[in-house]
Each structure stands twice: as structure tokens, then as C-alpha cells.
Amino acid sequence: MDKLFLEEDGVITIVIFGVILLLVMGLTLILFFYLSRKKLLQKELEKKTLELNHQKEMLKATIVAQEAERNRIAQDLHDDISAKLNVVSLSANFLIEEESVTPKETEEIINHILRVTNKTIESSRKIAHNLLPPILEKFGLGAALEELCDEFSKSKKVNVISIIEYEAERLSKDDELHVFRIIQELMNNSMRHGKAKEIALNFKSEIENLSLSYRDDGLGFDTSTIGIQKGLGLRNIESRVSLLKGEITYKSEKLKGVEVEITL
Structure with missing residues (x-):
């Protein structure tokens, strides 16, 4: 009988030990999954925070670029259009108020008014062209890029060497304007800052995306310091690429030009 009790006690002990072991293993698994989930959530939160910060930076760059564009337009209107119209106004008032003006002087003043008026019209066309190139609105991105390169x-x-193979209406009008401004900004940077003598542009429509390859033979820059020396032009380009949900990479060295690859 004692032997039977001892055997039963042994079985109970084993069962209890097994249950405890299973509980410990279960708790360990729960703790492991909890910590793993917590770590994943933390990483996801960090990723979302980085994305949000990036979006804030791009939005800030876009706002700064837009404000700079507004200031430039306001300056053009003030320095060019307003100044010319003021000359026209003064000349017209002089003709009206001055009684001793000779016919020859009148003719000269009228011709001067006409010349200044024509220059004002031309200036207003240039400002309007910078805001929205007419060829982009009428004939699309491909034609606008060809005109820009020309x-x-x-x-x-x-000297601009270009290959432009763009499928008409592949992008919306707003997105086409973004692409146009990106390439325009790249070319302006090459001339103003890079002092480039040659630019090569390859813009193609592919099955799943659009690819833009750009290079110049200008002064170049140190890509390791691009985050430090990034100016408004590069920020403007990056903000537009981000709006198009694209990717951009730079390759450059001092005195060896710049290569830019953009995928949209």
C-alpha cells in the first residue's frame, strides 16, 4: 500500500512539475511575443516619426521655395512692369498738361510711349512664361522640355544634349509642371553654380515608372557634405520629387561635374 501511495505521489509530482513547466514556458512565450511586438511597434513608430519629419522638411522646403518664387515675381513686377508703366504715365501726363509741346516733341514722346509699352508687354509675357510655360499647357511636357533645352x-x-521620350499625358498637368521645374532647376544650377559647358539629359517613359538621367561637366560638389551645403535649389528639387513619390540620387566630385538619377 505504501508503495502504491509513493508511486501516486511521484506521478502527482511529475504532473505538477509538468504543469509548472508548461506555465513557465507559456509565460516565457507570452513575454517573448510581448517584447517582440513592443520592439516592432517601437520601430514602426520610429519609422513613422522619420517619415513625418521628412514630410515636414519637404513641406517647409516647398513653402520656402514658393515664397521665394512669389518674392521674385513681386520684384519683377515692381522693378520691370511698374517702372515701365510709370514712365508711360509720366510721358502721357506731360503731353496732356504741357501746352508748349511742339508737334515734333509730341511725336517723339508718343514713339517713346509705344516703345516702352512694347517692352512692358514683352516683360509681362516673360513673367507669365516663368509662371506657366504656354507650350506646356498646350502641347505637354515633351514639347516643353525640348523648348527648354533649345x-x-x-x-x-x-550645350544641351537631350533624349526625351515621354508618353503624352502619362502624368497630370500639375505633375508635368513639377517635372518641368525639376529639370529647369537642375539646368539653372548647372549654369549658375556649376559653370557647366555641357549638359546631357535623358528622360524616358518606362512601363512602371519614369526615369530621368542628368549630368553636367561643371564644378561639381562633395556629396558627403550635401546635407550641410544644400541650398534652396536642391531642396526645391527634392520637395518636388517627394511630391511625385519618386527617388533621387546624386553622384558628384569636385571639378568632375554632377550626375543625378531620378525615378518617378
């Missing part, structure tokens, strides 16, 4: 080449300051 304008830069005709300046005789830089």
Missing part, C-alpha cells in the same frame, strides 16, 4: 543651347553659354 533655349539653354541658344544662350551659347551651354
Whole structure:
């Protein structure tokens, strides 16, 4: 009988030990999954925070770029259009108020008014063209980029070699304007800051995306310090690429030009 009790006690002990072991293992698994989940959530939160900070930076860059554009337009209107219209106004008032003006002087003043008026019209067209190139609105991105490259080449300051294979209406009008401004800003940077003599542009429509390859033979820059020396132009480009949900990479060295790859 004692032997039977001892055997039962042994079985009970084993069962209890097994249950305790299972509980410990269960608690360990729960704790492991809890900590793993917590770690994943923390990483996800960090990722979301980085994305949010990036979006804030891009939004800030966009706002700064827009404000700079508004200031430039306001300056153009004040310095160019307003100044010319003021000359027209003064000349017209002089003709009205001055009684001793000779017919010859009248003719000269009228011709002067006409010349200044024509220059004012031309200036207003340039400002309107900078806001929204008419060819982009009428004929689309491909034609607008060809005209842009042609304008830069005709300046005789830089030679532009371009391959533009864009499928019409692949992008919305707003997105086409973003792409146009990106390439325009790249070319302006090449001339103003890079002192480039040659620019090569390759813009293609592919099955799943759009690819833009750009390079110049200008002064270049140290890519390791791009975050430090990034100016408004580069921030403006990056903000537009971000709005298009694209990716951009730079490759450059001092005195060896710049290469830019953009995928949209």
C-alpha cells in the first residue's frame, strides 16, 4: 500500500512539475511575443516619426521655395512692369498738361510711349512664361522640355544634349509642371553654380515608372557634405520629387561635374 501511495505521489509530482513547466514556458512565450511586438511597434513608430519629419522638411522646403518664387515675381513686377508703366504715365501726363509741346516733341514722346509699352508687354509675357510655360499647357511636357533645352543651347553659354521620350499625358498637368521645374532647376544650377559647358539629359517613359538621367561637366560638389551645403535649389528639387513619390540620387566630385538619377 505504501508503495502504491509513493508511486501516486511521484506521478502527482511529475504532473505538477509538468504543469509548472508548461506555465513557465507559456509565460516565457507570452513575454517573448510581448517584447517582440513592443520592439516592432517601437520601430514602426520610429519609422513613422522619420517619415513625418521628412514630410515636414519637404513641406517647409516647398513653402520656402514658393515664397521665394512669389518674392521674385513681386520684384519683377515692381522693378520691370511698374517702372515701365510709370514712365508711360509720366510721358502721357506731360503731353496732356504741357501746352508748349511742339508737334515734333509730341511725336517723339508718343514713339517713346509705344516703345516702352512694347517692352512692358514683352516683360509681362516673360513673367507669365516663368509662371506657366504656354507650350506646356498646350502641347505637354515633351514639347516643353525640348523648348527648354533649345533655349539653354541658344544662350551659347551651354550645350544641351537631350533624349526625351515621354508618353503624352502619362502624368497630370500639375505633375508635368513639377517635372518641368525639376529639370529647369537642375539646368539653372548647372549654369549658375556649376559653370557647366555641357549638359546631357535623358528622360524616358518606362512601363512602371519614369526615369530621368542628368549630368553636367561643371564644378561639381562633395556629396558627403550635401546635407550641410544644400541650398534652396536642391531642396526645391527634392520637395518636388517627394511630391511625385519618386527617388533621387546624386553622384558628384569636385571639378568632375554632377550626375543625378531620378525615378518617378
